[in-house]
Amino acid sequence: EAAVTQSPRNKVAVTGGKVTLSCNQTNNHNNMYWYRQDTGHGLRLIHYSYGAGSTEKGDIPDGYKASRPSQENFSLILELATPSQTSVYFCASGGGPGERLFFGHGTKLSVL
Amino acid sequence: GDSVTQTEGQVALSEEDFLTIHCNYSASGYPTLFWYVQYPGEGPQLLFRASRDKEKGSSRGFEATYDKGTTSFHLRKASVQESDSAVYYCALSDTGYQNFYFGKGTSLTVIP
Numbered sequence: 001e002a003a004v005t006q007s008p009r010n011k012v013a014v015t016g017g018k019v020t021l022s023c024n025q026t027n028n029h030n031n032m033y034w035y036r037q038d039t040g041h042g043l044r045l046i047h048y049s050y051g052a053g054s055t056e057k058g059d060i061p062d063g064y065k066a067s068r069p070s071q072e073n074f075s076l077i078l079e080l081a082t083p084s085q086t087s088v089y090f091c092a093s094g095g096g097p098g099e100r101l102f103f104g105h106g107t108k109l110s111v112l
Numbered sequence: 113g114d115s116v117t118q119t120e121g122q123v124a125l126s127e128e129d130f131l132t133i134h135c136n137y138s139a140s141g142y143p144t145l146f147w148y149v150q151y152p153g154e155g156p157q158l159l160f161r162a163s164r165d166k167e168k169g170s171s172r173g174f175e176a177t178y179d180k181g182t183t184s185f186h187l188r189k190a191s192v193q194e195s196d197s198a199v200y201y202c203a204l205s206d207t208g209y210q211n212f213y214f215g216k217g218t219s220l221t222v223i224p
Contacts, residue, residue: 042216103155
């Protein structure tokens with residue numbers, strides 16, 4: 001079974017601080033995604049990547065950066081965290097158009 | 113742009129009731145359609161998918177039929193169990209841009 005691992009599982013950050021969420025996949029998938037999940041909004045796409053060195057903006061990229069240094073790793077970076085970024089973040093990987101996504105277990109982020 | 117609409121935000125049923133969760137989509141061409149299920153504390157996982165008009169996807173007693181005419185992919189189950197309590201997401205993957213679009217999710221609670 002394909003594996004996507006996120007770290008940390010829980011994170012408490014202070015307003016204005018820098019936060020990095022990490023994601024590792026062992027599926028050898030080209031595509032990776034970062035979503036945030038909020039009540040009433042479902043899953044919203046923040047950034048995605050088609051391969052090492054590439055990052056693309058999703059539907060809600062403001063306040064977030066992404067980094068894809070290798071096929072396996074995809075990070076989400078909050079340079080100046082704000083309370084509105086308190087959420088659960090999910091990383092996913094996928095093989096391409098029409099292929100399923102495999103999700104990690106999520107990172108619960110609280111910005112105080 | 114592409115989008116997915118789930119009508120029901122929350123559904124409460126008794127065991128052995130019939131379940132319908134409505135999903136309509138907007139996309140060009142022939143997207144692949146998915147149903148995902150998410151249990152508490154976990155990431156979404158694939159329930160099943162369909163990629164052609166009139167194709168039926170099914171798993172664990174759940175089923176949905178791809179209907180290009182009505183742009184729908186409604187989830188149904190004849191007799192729900194308490195263990196089916198979860199959040200259900202309808203999603204589509206377009207053929208061109210390799211992006212995934214999720215509905216806002218439907219929280220199903222089955223009362224024993």
